[in-house]
Amino acid sequence: MRFLAALALIALLIPPANAAQIHAERSLYRNMIVTEEDGLRCLTFRRLGTGDRQTCYRLSNPKELVFPYTKMMLGALYLNPNPARVLVIGLGGGTLPMTLRALLPDVHIDTVEIDPAVVKVAREYFNFRTDAKMEVFREDGRVFVKKQMKTDIKYDIIMLDAFEDEYIPEHMLTKEFLAEAKSLLKPRGILAANTFSSSRLYPFESVTYTSVFGPFYNLKLSNRVIWAQNGALMSLDEIRANAKMLEPQFAAFGVKSDFLLTTISTKPDWDTKTRVLTDQFSPSNLLNAR
Amino acid sequence: MRKAAVLIISCWSGFMVMSLELLSGRILAPTFGNSIYVWGAIITIFMLALSLGYLIGGRLSLRTPTISGLCALHFAAGIFLLPIYLFEIPVLDAIFSYTQDPRLGSLLASIALFFIPAVFSGMVTPYSVKLLVSDASAAGFYAGLQYFFSTFFSAAGTLLTSFYFVLIFEVDQILLLFMGMTLLVATGVFLVARKAP
Numbered sequence: 001m002r003f004l005a006a007l008a009l010i011a012l013l014i015p016p017a018n019a020a021q022i023h024a025e026r027s028l029y030r031n032m033i034v035t036e037e038d039g040l041r042c043l044t045f046r047r048l049g050t051g052d053r054q055t056c057y058r059l060s061n062p063k064e065l066v067f068p069y070t071k072m073m074l075g076a077l078y079l080n081p082n083p084a085r086v087l088v089i090g091l092g093g094g095t096l097p098m099t100l101r102a103l104l105p106d107v108h109i110d111t112v113e114i115d116p117a118v119v120k121v122a123r124e125y126f127n128f129r130t131d132a133k134m135e136v137f138r139e140d141g142r143v144f145v146k147k148q149m150k151t152d153i154k155y156d157i158i159m160l161d162a163f164e165d166e167y168i169p170e171h172m173l174t175k176e177f178l179a180e181a182k183s184l185l186k187p188r189g190i191l192a193a194n195t196f197s198s199s200r201l202y203p204f205e206s207v208t209y210t211s212v213f214g215p216f217y218n219l220k221l222s223n224r225v226i227w228a229q230n231g232a233l234m235s236l237d238e239i240r241a242n243a244k245m246l247e248p249q250f251a252a253f254g255v256k257s258d259f260l261l262t263t264i265s266t267k268p269d270w271d272t273k274t275r276v277l278t279d280q281f282s283p284s285n286l287l288n289a290r
Numbered sequence: 291m292r293k294a295a296v297l298i299i300s301c302w303s304g305f306m307v308m309s310l311e312l313l314s315g316r317i318l319a320p321t322f323g324n325s326i327y328v329w330g331a332i333i334t335i336f337m338l339a340l341s342l343g344y345l346i347g348g349r350l351s352l353r354t355p356t357i358s359g360l361c362a363l364h365f366a367a368g369i370f371l372l373p374i375y376l377f378e379i380p381v382l383d384a385i386f387s388y389t390q391d392p393r394l395g396s397l398l399a400s401i402a403l404f405f406i407p408a409v410f411s412g413m414v415t416p417y418s419v420k421l422l423v424s425d426a427s428a429a430g431f432y433a434g435l436q437y438f439f440s441t442f443f444s445a446a447g448t449l450l451t452s453f454y455f456v457l458i459f460e461v462d463q464i465l466l467l468f469m470g471m472t473l474l475v476a477t478g479v480f481l482v483a484r485k486a487p
Contacts, residue, residue, distance in 0.1 A: 028326045029326070114323075114325055139323070139325070139392070140322070140323025140324060140325045140392060141323075142319070142320065142323050142324075143321075143322060143323040143325075143390070143392055146321065146386065146390075147390050169324050170316075170319070170324070171316075171319035171320050171323065171324055174320070176320060177320070278460070279316075279319075279320045279461070280460035280461045280462055280463075281456075281459075281460050281461075282316070282456075283456045283457045286453070286456070286457050287457075
């Protein structure tokens with residue numbers, strides 16, 4: 001009897017065999033699981049079924065951007081189709097830097113990722129490759145920004161993709177951090193941020209971005225992506241013109257401008273009197289909790 | 291009466307020190323980030339400061355410990371919260387220009403900002419135990435009682451600060467609130483204990 005109970009206990013402790021899972025790893029910061037199903041290879045933080053997929057790529061067509069949010073982030077190129085230097089904060093499976101590299105062979109890309117294990121998984125399972133003009137810095141995004149402020153390096157585009165549903169690095173969603181990031185932008189440089197469309201956090205992050213950048217373009221599909229600009233915001237006409245020009249190049253990645261630009265708006269759909277998030281007041285995770 | 295006075299200070303001291311540890315993560319994050327190194331450095335320095343405080347507080351309790359002496363130690367822990375509020379930004383900026391390594395940087399910053407108040411908080415523990423114990427055979431009982439109250443209130447402080455205070459107040463406001471409460475508790479207990487026989 002006791003033997004059977006022990007067996008039952010062991011059976012409970014061993015996760016059920018799942019053909020979809022091809023790699024699992026526990027890092028300092030999270031559980032990472034790589035799955036393969038229906039021709040999609042995906043990176044999930046957390047356990048199967050409970051976590052959101054961070055990155056997916058189609059094995060038959062690795063170029064295709066599977067998630068709307070990556071397309072929305074890439075759309076920042078509409079505001080500057082020819083950047084010389086781009087900063088990507090948050091690596092995930094490396095989709096954003098690799099897509100940028102494929103589109104722009106000469107662009108200089110700095111990528112920052114806090115978790116060395118994420119870099120390893122991106123390399124081993126998602127074809128992430130560095131090159132002479134693409135470097136990965138394994139450190140905290142805000143510390144990297146602070147370091148860069150001590151140099152003369154400026155960016156045409158900063159892509160902020162460091163937020164997960166489960167956990168927000170609160171020190172990267174404050175007025176002070178956004179001002180630091182803005183100081184790294186060239187004149188008319190662009191900050192594209194992948195953020196949250198629902199939850200109580202929405203008005204808080206909205207007023208925080210406004211306090212630093214003024215009006216910004218707000219894209220709301222399944223995620224929310226913000227395109228903010230250092231200086232005057234590019235007109236929607238110019239954006240549409242650039243989008244048209246980029247359409248052939250973007251087609252290979254499954255990015256279509258009529259899809260991206262349907263919901264774009266600069267009009268606040270939040271309470272503009274909401275309290276701005278600062279280094280002193282940044283309860284983002286509490287606000288994001290449902 | 292005397293025991294109640296000692297335990298009140300134990301409670302608030304426990305509440306304050308763990309809340310401070312939690313806030314220190316917020317204070318360091320804008321400069322050194324939120325990586326595991328920063329939390330590692332903060333916890334290391336708090337543990338070192340508390341251990342040193344236990345040593346010194348135990349040593350002090352060998353002389354004739356008094357309620358007034360305990361109030362003075364607690365008062366000092368409160369006073370040394372003020373330099374955090376006054377100098378956190380220049381201190382962090384100076385350390386960041388000296389080193390940009392989050393490990394060394396957050397160790398140095400934790401020492402500079404939090405070490406002294408944490409040492410004084412540590413001193414409260416053995417000093418309180420000595421004041422509580424009148425008979426050596428009950429020493430363990432009173433040590434347990436002191437640890438229970440201070441650690442229970444540490445838990446309360448951690449929970450209230452991380453779940454509620456940060457949702458309402460700014461970090462500096464919480465810091466000043468803790469300082470005010472610490473000075474109030476120390477002074478209040480001192481005045482009441484002096485009147486009582």
